[in-house]
Amino acid sequence: MKSECAAIDALLDERRRFAPPPGFVARARVADPAVYAEAEDWEAYWERWARRLHWFSPWSTALEWSPPDARWFQEGTLNACYNCIDRHLPEGAGRPALLWEGEPGDRRRFTYGELATEVERFAGVLKSVGVGRGDRVAIYLPMIPEAVFAMLACARIGAPHSVVFAGFSPDSLADRINDAGAEVLVTADGGYRRGKVIALKRNADRAAARCPGLRSVVVVRRGQGVGSDGVEMTVGRDHWYHELAQSVRDGCSAEPMGAEDLLYILYTSGTTGKPKGVVHTTGGYMTQVYATTRTVLDLRQDDVYWCTADVGWVTGHSYVVYGPLAAGAAVVIYEGAPDWPDRGRFWEICERYGVSVFYTAPTAIRAFMQWGDEWPAARELGSIRLLGTVGEPINPEAWIWYRRAIGGDRCPIVDTWWQTETGAMMISPLPGVTHARPGSACRPLPGIDVDLLNDGGESVKAGYLAITRPWPSMLRGIWGDRPRFLETYWSKWDGIYFAGDGAKVDDDGYLWLLGRVDDVLNVAGHRIGTMEVESALVEHEAVAEAAVVGVEHPVKGQGIAAFVTLMGGREGSDELAAELRGHVADSIGAIARPEVVLFAADLPKTRSGKIMRRLLGDIAAGRAIGDTTTLAEPAVVRGVRERYREAEGG
Numbered sequence: 001m002k003s004e005c006a007a008i009d010a011l012l013d014e015r016r017r018f019a020p021p022p023g024f025v026a027r028a029r030v031a032d033p034a035v036y037a038e039a040e041d042w043e044a045y046w047e048r049w050a051r052r053l054h055w056f057s058p059w060s061t062a063l064e065w066s067p068p069d070a071r072w073f074q075e076g077t078l079n080a081c082y083n084c085i086d087r088h089l090p091e092g093a094g095r096p097a098l099l100w101e102g103e104p105g106d107r108r109r110f111t112y113g114e115l116a117t118e119v120e121r122f123a124g125v126l127k128s129v130g131v132g133r134g135d136r137v138a139i140y141l142p143m144i145p146e147a148v149f150a151m152l153a154c155a156r157i158g159a160p161h162s163v164v165f166a167g168f169s170p171d172s173l174a175d176r177i178n179d180a181g182a183e184v185l186v187t188a189d190g191g192y193r194r195g196k197v198i199a200l201k202r203n204a205d206r207a208a209a210r211c212p213g214l215r216s217v218v219v220v221r222r223g224q225g226v227g228s229d230g231v232e233m234t235v236g237r238d239h240w241y242h243e244l245a246q247s248v249r250d251g252c253s254a255e256p257m258g259a260e261d262l263l264y265i266l267y268t269s270g271t272t273g274k275p276k277g278v279v280h281t282t283g284g285y286m287t288q289v290y291a292t293t294r295t296v297l298d299l300r301q302d303d304v305y306w307c308t309a310d311v312g313w314v315t316g317h318s319y320v321v322y323g324p325l326a327a328g329a330a331v332v333i334y335e336g337a338p339d340w341p342d343r344g345r346f347w348e349i350c351e352r353y354g355v356s357v358f359y360t361a362p363t364a365i366r367a368f369m370q371w372g373d374e375w376p377a378a379r380e381l382g383s384i385r386l387l388g389t390v391g392e393p394i395n396p397e398a399w400i401w402y403r404r405a406i407g408g409d410r411c412p413i414v415d416t417w418w419q420t421e422t423g424a425m426m427i428s429p430l431p432g433v434t435h436a437r438p439g440s441a442c443r444p445l446p447g448i449d450v451d452l453l454n455d456g457g458e459s460v461k462a463g464y465l466a467i468t469r470p471w472p473s474m475l476r477g478i479w480g481d482r483p484r485f486l487e488t489y490w491s492k493w494d495g496i497y498f499a500g501d502g503a504k505v506d507d508d509g510y511l512w513l514l515g516r517v518d519d520v521l522n523v524a525g526h527r528i529g530t531m532e533v534e535s536a537l538v539e540h541e542a543v544a545e546a547a548v549v550g551v552e553h554p555v556k557g558q559g560i561a562a563f564v565t566l567m568g569g570r571e572g573s574d575e576l577a578a579e580l581r582g583h584v585a586d587s588i589g590a591i592a593r594p595e596v597v598l599f600a601a602d603l604p605k606t607r608s609g610k611i612m613r614r615l616l617g618d619i620a621a622g623r624a625i626g627d628t629t630t631l632a633e634p635a636v637v638r639g640v641r642e643r644y645r646e647a648e649g650g
């Protein structure tokens with residue numbers, strides 16, 4: 001089937017690779033296929049979910065839609081923190097809320113009752129440094145319980161937070177503080193990553209030097225007081241959290257917030273350029289996050305749930321903090337690296353806490369796959385009943401491995417497509433309802449409508465992913481940049497959201513995400529999705545991870561350069577490169593045969609773990625490397641560039 005879409009065309013024949021594995025039995029508990037039919041009246045569907053939250057006062061209208069501006073649950077008032085804590089009390093006071101483990105092995109746990117105390121104290125501290133309703137607070141913390149306390153404390157007093165991932169540099173932090181106009185920063189003396197102490201306060205000081213509007217810095221002492229010795233406190237500006245906390249006397253009740261009041265600003269990871277401050281409000285966001293936590297992650301109060309995302313990303317906001325706590329589950333939080341002290345750390349944690357629902361990213365799954373089955377096999381993972389993935393398209397090969405090696409071939413996998421901008425999951429199978437297919441995010445969730453469109457706005461089988469009607473947790477804007485909001489998401493078609501991803505739909509209505517529209521290749525007039533070529537490469541037993549980009553080609557216009565990392569124990573060679581090129585040609589067609597296959601020790605990734613194809617494209621084209629502020633390991637780029645020059649013989 002050919003579409004007339006300019007950036008993405010008919011992508012591939014689907015015969016191969018994507019065949020579903022032998023039927024599997026879901027062990028989830030929400031199994032009710034009727035939910036799709038129930039959601040046909042979609043506004044009523046979202047209202048039903050909204051009613052399951054606690055509201056101080058009811059809304060008058062479900063939705064006012066004046067594209068691209070949506071106002072959900074107008075006049076209703078609620079508090080996000082209240083919904084995560086207070087409404088579970090007093091009955092749930094003794095139930096576990098946070099199960100925390102530091103990288104060095106220190107552990108802390110908090111019941112819902114204790115969480116309430118901690119968050120109220122944190123809120124009191126924020127008030128004591130002058131934070132009030134509407135004031136933005138920047139949070140730059142490692143994955144310690146205080147990161148959750150700080151976010152919920154902000155929500156409690158109606159101060160929007162702007163969480164900045166602790167791996168970001170002082171410059172990135174300063175840009176985000178200034179853009180959000182935050183006057184207060186919450187940070188820590190340090191945190192652990194791969195056995196090293198990250199000197200967060202020192203980074204924060206460097207950032208603060210560039211932030212004229214910053215009045216106060218609240219410094220949390222990380223458990224063992226790591227790096228506290230070297231911490232310099234600027235008198236008048238900097239305060240130790242534990243010292244301020246001593247003078248907090250009273251509890252702090254939750255502010256009733258308007259449904260459309262700002263809950264937070266979150267800057268996107270920047271895979272595609274300058275970070276944008278995505279704005280989320282309270283009522284619609286909490287409604288959709290809660291609904292998807294219940295229906296997709298199937299979370300209940302008796303679940304022990306672990307989402308490995310950092311709170312610095314949207315997944316950490318929606319599915320480490322707001323969703324699972326609203327559902328009353330026990331949330332596992334781990335501070336450090338998955339390979340510290342060894343490559344079995346994640347499975348050790350799953351075993352120790354009896355994790356029942358596990359949610360991670362394809363990039364992590366591909367790393368586990370490369371490290372080998374022996375690590376998960378050494379642990380008892382029978383408590384896991386549901387697996388999830390988010391962040392990138394998952395290669396079918398990785399999906400099948402995840403299902404077998406982690407899920408023991410008994411757990412459903414929910415491949416959830418969504419974005420910082422969508423706030424919550426949008427496309428995903430429902431466990432126990434959907435017969436999933438490896439590599440497909442399946443169908444839009446109940447209450448959500450998407451389409452694949454071409455430039456002219458016509459429905460096609462392969463095209464741009466478009467969201468055709470408003471949804472509760474949609475972004476309400478880009479902080480301080482209305483033109484960019486309109487241009488980025490709403491300028492392609494009238495009143496329809498442009499997601500920036502390409503996708504195709506098969507005859508059964510299953511959606512297959514193909515990657516970002518900007519990454520789509522055009523080889524001799526054929527549109528080829530990066531995802532398809534990468535999945536063909538990963539399918540080869542020698543390959544752990546692959547990224548492909550277009551390179552200029554005198555005849556074809558564009559040729560394909562493939563960067564691959566190999567499975568443990570495998571070595572790159574000219575023979576293997578030739579074999580891989582042939583393998584892609586066999587599985588997709590000669591048109592997709594890469595011009596060059598390059599073996600790299602590692603691929604450049606954003607700090608959220610996504611492959612940065614833009615940089616690989618620059619390398620392959622011999623261009624100067626663009627903005628790398630969001631890159632996790634700049635040295636990887638040097639390594640890849642050197643290998644590429646060698647391979648090119650220059």
Ligand code: ATP
Nearest residue numbers: 268269270271272391392393416417418419420513
């Ligand atoms: P930036 O917008 O700054 O470039 P980003 O898009 O990487 O950064 P996120 O909002 O975290 O930041 O990621 C959303 C994107 O991740 C989606 O647009 C899509 O490209 C990809 N993605 C997320 N989940 C999936 C999934 N399940 N399948 C396919 N792609 C996914």
Ligand code: MG
Nearest residue numbers: 268272419500
């Ligand atoms: Mg994006």
